[in-house]
Amino acid sequence: MxxxxxxxxxxxxxxxxxxxxxxxxxxxxxxxxxxxxxxxxxxxxxxxxxxxxxxxxxxxxxxxxxxxxxxxxxxxxxxxxxxxxxxxxxxxxxxxxxxxxxxxxxxxxxxxxxxxxxxxxxxxxxxxxxxxxxxxxxxxxxxxxxxxxxxxxxxxxxxxxxxxxxxxxxxxxxxxxxxxxxxxxxxxxxxxxxxxxxxxxxxxxxxxxLPLARVVRIPGVAAVLAVIFAWMLGNSTTYTYVAPYLRDAGSGVSVELLLLVFGVASIGGLALTAALVDRHPQALVLACTAVFAAAGVVLAVGHRSPVAVYAAVVLWGVTFGGASPQLQRPLSAVSGDDADVANAFLPVAFNLAIFAAGVLGAVLLGAAGGLVVPLAMTVFGVLALLVVVASRRSVYPGAR
Structure with missing residues (x-):
C-alpha cells in the first residue's frame, strides 16, 4: 500500500x-x-x-x-x-x-x-x-x-x-x-x-x-508509534472509565470536577512541554511517562482520599498534556523528508489506542471493577518508558 x-x-x-x-x-x-x-x-x-x-x-x-x-x-x-x-x-x-x-x-x-x-x-x-x-x-x-x-x-x-x-x-x-x-x-x-x-x-x-511500509521501517519511526500507542492506551482506558472508577472509589470526587482538573492540568503540561521540548526532548519523555505511570498507582491505592485522587489527576494531566508534541518532534526528526507521511500515522495510532482502550476497559470493569482501571496507566506507562529507553539511539540520535 x-x-x-x-x-x-x-x-x-x-x-x-x-x-x-x-x-x-x-x-x-x-x-x-x-x-x-x-x-x-x-x-x-x-x-x-x-x-x-x-x-x-x-x-x-x-x-x-x-x-x-x-x-x-x-x-x-x-x-x-x-x-x-x-x-x-x-x-x-x-x-x-x-x-x-x-x-x-x-x-x-x-x-x-x-x-x-x-x-x-x-x-x-x-x-x-x-x-x-x-x-x-x-x-x-x-x-x-x-x-x-x-x-x-x-x-x-x-x-x-x-x-x-x-x-x-x-x-x-x-x-x-x-x-x-x-x-x-x-x-x-x-x-x-x-x-x-x-x-x-x-x-x-x-x-x-511513497510506500507506507518503507516509512515505518525508518529507524525510530516504529518505536515512536509504539510509544504513542502504549501511552494513549493507558490514558484512554482510565479516562473513558473514570466514572465507574469514582463510583467504586468512594472518595466523593465528582466526575465533572475531576475532568475539569485533568483538562486544566493538561493545558499546563502543554505549556511545560513547549518550554522544555527543544532543550531536553528525551529527558522530558522519560520523566513524563514515569510520573504518568506513578499517577496510576496513586489513583488505585489512594482511591478513598480526595486529596490523593486530585493530586494524581494533576500529575496525570501535566504529564500527558504534552504527549503529542513530545512524540511528534522526534517522529518528524527521524523521518526527515518523509515527515509528512510519517505524521499521517499519528492520528491513526492515537485512535487505534482509543479504540483498544474502550474494549480493554470494558474487560477490566467486568472482571475486577472500576478500581483496577487506573492500573492500565501504570502498566502501559511503564511499557512506553521501556520502549523509549530501548530505542533511544534511533529515536534521539543526538543524545548519546
Missing part, C-alpha cells in the same frame, strides 16, 4: 502579509474544540448512557471505541481521496455530516444505531482533522503559519479542559442526550460561522507516491 502525498497549493490570494486571519482561524479552533469534546464526551456519562439505553457500562464505553474506529478507518483514505478538492466546500460538507451524526446519536432509540452514529461521527471527525492544519496554512501568510497552527490546535486541549466537563454536567443534570444534542447545535453555529468567515483555498497537487 502506498500513500501519495502532495505539494501544497499557494495560500489563498489576499491575506495581508503581516496579519493573521484571526476570525477564520478562530472558527477552525472552535471546530477542533467540538471535535475533541464529541470524542471524549461519553467518558463522563457512562452511567447515564448505560441506564438510558438499558445496557452495561462496558457497552456504553464502546461509544468511545466506535468513534475512534471511524477515525482510524477513514482518516488516511479521506485525506488521499480529497486532496485535490477545494477546501471550503469540503470543510462545510464534513461539518454537515458531523452535525447529522451527533443529532442521530442524541435521538437513537437503541444502542446499535447509536454506535453506528458514533462510527460515522468519528469518520467525519477524521476527515475534518485531516483538513484543519493544511487549511490554516493555506489561508495564512507564510511568515505567520506557526502562530496560525498554534491557534488552531489550541481547540483540542481547551475541549478536554472545558468541553467534556461541561457536557458531563449537562448530561448528569438533565439527560445524556442533551449533551449530544447540544454538541449538534453548537456545530450548526460553527457551520454558519465557517460559511461566513472562512475563505476558500485550493486543494493540493499530487506529487509522488
Amino acid at each position: 502506498s500513500l501519495t502525498y502532495a505539494t501544497p497549493a499557494p495560500p489563498v490570494a489576499g491575506p495581508a502579509a503581516d496579519r493573521l486571519p484571526w476570525r477564520a482561524l478562530s472558527v477552525l479552533a472552535l471546530l477542533g474544540f467540538l471535535l475533541i469534546s464529541t470524542e471524549t464526551m461519553p467518558a463522563g456519562l457512562l452511567p447515564q448512557i448505560s441506564a438510558g439505553m438499558g445496557t452495561s457500562e462496558g457497552i456504553a464505553g464502546q461509544y468511545v471505541s466506535a468513534y475512534a474506529l471511524g477515525t482510524i478507518l477513514v482518516t488516511v483514505p479521506a485525506i488521499a481521496l480529497t486532496r485535490g478538492f477545494r477546501r471550503k466546500p469540503l470543510l462545510l460538507l464534513g461539518i454537515v455530516g458531523f452535525v447529522l451524526a451527533n443529532a442521530l446519536t442524541a435521538v437513537a432509540p437503541d444502542v446499535v444505531l447509536a454506535l453506528a452514529a458514533r462510527f460515522v461521527a468519528g469518520g467525519f471527525s477524521g476527515m475534518l482533522w485531516g483538513l484543519l492544519a493544511g487549511y490554516a496554512v493555506r489561508i495564512t501568510p507564510p511568515a505567520l503559519t506557526g502562530r496560525a497552527l498554534s491557534l488552531v490546535v489550541a481547540g483540542a486541549p481547551v475541549g478536554i479542559a472545558f468541553g467534556t466537563p461541561l457536557g458531563t454536567w449537562l448530561g448528569t443534570t438533565f439527560d445524556w442526550r442533551w449533551s449530544f444534542g447540544g454538541l449538534a447545535v453548537l456545530t450548526v453555529v460553527v457551520l454558519v460561522l465557517a460559511a461566513l468567515l472562512v475563505p476558500d483555498a485550493a486543494g493540493q497537487r499530487a506529487a509522488t507516491g
Whole structure:
C-alpha cells in the first residue's frame, strides 16, 4: 500500500502579509474544540448512557471505541481521496455530516444505531482533522503559519479542559442526550460561522507516491508509534472509565470536577512541554511517562482520599498534556523528508489506542471493577518508558 502525498497549493490570494486571519482561524479552533469534546464526551456519562439505553457500562464505553474506529478507518483514505478538492466546500460538507451524526446519536432509540452514529461521527471527525492544519496554512501568510497552527490546535486541549466537563454536567443534570444534542447545535453555529468567515483555498497537487511500509521501517519511526500507542492506551482506558472508577472509589470526587482538573492540568503540561521540548526532548519523555505511570498507582491505592485522587489527576494531566508534541518532534526528526507521511500515522495510532482502550476497559470493569482501571496507566506507562529507553539511539540520535 502506498500513500501519495502532495505539494501544497499557494495560500489563498489576499491575506495581508503581516496579519493573521484571526476570525477564520478562530472558527477552525472552535471546530477542533467540538471535535475533541464529541470524542471524549461519553467518558463522563457512562452511567447515564448505560441506564438510558438499558445496557452495561462496558457497552456504553464502546461509544468511545466506535468513534475512534471511524477515525482510524477513514482518516488516511479521506485525506488521499480529497486532496485535490477545494477546501471550503469540503470543510462545510464534513461539518454537515458531523452535525447529522451527533443529532442521530442524541435521538437513537437503541444502542446499535447509536454506535453506528458514533462510527460515522468519528469518520467525519477524521476527515475534518485531516483538513484543519493544511487549511490554516493555506489561508495564512507564510511568515505567520506557526502562530496560525498554534491557534488552531489550541481547540483540542481547551475541549478536554472545558468541553467534556461541561457536557458531563449537562448530561448528569438533565439527560445524556442533551449533551449530544447540544454538541449538534453548537456545530450548526460553527457551520454558519465557517460559511461566513472562512475563505476558500485550493486543494493540493499530487506529487509522488511513497510506500507506507518503507516509512515505518525508518529507524525510530516504529518505536515512536509504539510509544504513542502504549501511552494513549493507558490514558484512554482510565479516562473513558473514570466514572465507574469514582463510583467504586468512594472518595466523593465528582466526575465533572475531576475532568475539569485533568483538562486544566493538561493545558499546563502543554505549556511545560513547549518550554522544555527543544532543550531536553528525551529527558522530558522519560520523566513524563514515569510520573504518568506513578499517577496510576496513586489513583488505585489512594482511591478513598480526595486529596490523593486530585493530586494524581494533576500529575496525570501535566504529564500527558504534552504527549503529542513530545512524540511528534522526534517522529518528524527521524523521518526527515518523509515527515509528512510519517505524521499521517499519528492520528491513526492515537485512535487505534482509543479504540483498544474502550474494549480493554470494558474487560477490566467486568472482571475486577472500576478500581483496577487506573492500573492500565501504570502498566502501559511503564511499557512506553521501556520502549523509549530501548530505542533511544534511533529515536534521539543526538543524545548519546
